[in-house]
Amino acid sequence: MNSFSKPTFGAHARWFIGTILITTVLVGCASNDRVVLPSQGATLTVPSRSPEPPPSTTPGQQAAIIEAYEAYWKIGMRSSQVPLAQARKMLRPYTTPEFLKHVLDGLQRQHEKGQVVTGAVKTNVIDVTVKGGTARVTDCQDTTGVIVTDAASGRAVSGSRGEPRAHVQADLAQGTDRRWRIYQVIVLERPCTVSPS
Secondary structure (H helix, E strand, O other): OEEEEOOOOOOHHHHHHHHHHOOOEEEEEOOOOEEEEEEOOEEEEEEOOOOOOOOOOOHHHHHHHHHHHHHHHHHHHHHOOOOHHHHHHHHHHHEOHHHHHHHHHHHHHHHHOOEEEEOOOEOOEEEEEEEOOEEEEEEEEEOOOOEEEEOOOOOEOOOOOOOOOEEEEEEEEEOOOOOEEEEEEEEOOOOOOOOOO
């Protein structure tokens, strides 16, 4: 079973990602069991703990995985600003059903607080690995363009601005429809760096 801890408010990326689009920060997993997650039109089998992927992928696989990962963040940011039913439709193509439920729970809590997230997450993918039908994306996100605001006043929530280096890992599963969907996102405590391009 997964073990979770609450994100700290002081580190904005962990607070924002942890409470809205991820809802939890994973700190450990003790089970080796596999879980079958049903999906509309696709069957996904994902491990209940993070896979230990091999060190390489094909360029075609890598491009498809990165595309799915980046689309999740783009759509996820917009989903904060719409009713939950619409957010569900927007996010469904990019998440497994179980992960979608966690994200929607986080969005519900955000709506109850009267808060809206605006801006954009800039992804800086630093690694993609694949093991069978699962993949792991490691990212050094720039969330300085993200801000949480009070929906009524439009004022920024204190301490809610992003940070330039948020170290994130996302695990994805490929369905029978060949689409990659996120089933877990982990915010890592250790720092990350982006290679100069």
